[in-house]
Amino acid sequence: MLPDPSAETRFLTDRMLGTLSRYLRFMGYDTVSANGFAEGNAKEDTLLLNLALQENRILLTRDTELAARGKGQAVLMKSDDVMEQVQQLIDRGLIARRLRMTRCSLCNTELREATPDETEDADYAPQDKNGLTFFWCVQCSKLYWNGSHGRHISERIEQELKG
């Protein structure tokens, strides 16, 4: 049975899927990337499978063998193109087509509302703050606001994806 797309599906991505991880975080999904782990672990596949089971995450991978080992806990990503990957997850009913500013795209930490000081101190924030809501990643000390993910990504999610 497929999970309810309104429920928060959680993901674990292999090293081939760094861009997809960022997109999933842009979309508000809790996504751990293998790129955050130390390299050179000969048993990384087993580590990923165990972590997926322990934390009830769906393992997304470009590796046919790993996907087969993961059985119901893993999904083989068919394309190298990030939009096709996102579409595959929508088609599988694993995610909804939406953008939510709830997680840091770099580190997956949940964002909180930014304080006025944090907003003022970020020289990359827009000068005109009217109508904007600001969020903060305590892990990266990074400021986000509605629109900061770039019009590009919002437009791609809204226009190119079906579902």
Ligand SMILES: [Zn+2]
């Ligand atoms: Zn962060």
